[in-house]
Amino acid sequence: MNDKRKTQHELSILRAIQRDMDIITAGLLLAGQFTIIGIFITPDGFALSVGGPLSGESRIESKNNNQAVDATIDAIDILLAMLLISGKVGIGAITVSSDGFSFTIAGPIFGTQKPDPTLPNAPKVFKEFNTVVSKHFDIDMDSQKN
């Protein structure tokens, strides 16, 4: 029972970290530090990739200084930030490249699954690990001292 409560507590911490990442990314999108930089197509739907100089990536801009295209990029960024803040979408993955990394935004509204924190069998695994380690790997700490 105690393990279950501990797992629930850890899940709530993970959920809070995910929510913080969503809010920070939304703030960076609204501040213009991040822009949409790509799109991933999956069998279920699609996911949008965002990044900026803070993550080592380049933002995008219009070709030939077209104001309408710049306004569209801003509109997409604002829409993404609103969806992130409202919790409809979330940070689904981080893509690492040679320059830096970008955040991938996924959610049911894009046809993809919004990631949910999980700790499958964590208490059981920890208990088994502790049992095995204490039973077979009894380290004599005195021998470790110089």
Place this chain on the structure above:
Amino acid sequence: MALTDTPTIRPSKGSLFLVALPIIIFILFFTQFKSPDRPPV
């Protein structure tokens, strides 16, 4: 009541295609990387 409590929209495959395709075309043909953001080689 939180914002996240509102029901989520789940578009159909066709709707998703109609949303994704303009974004693909937009990014591919109308945008470029911002030159000041590119690190000097």
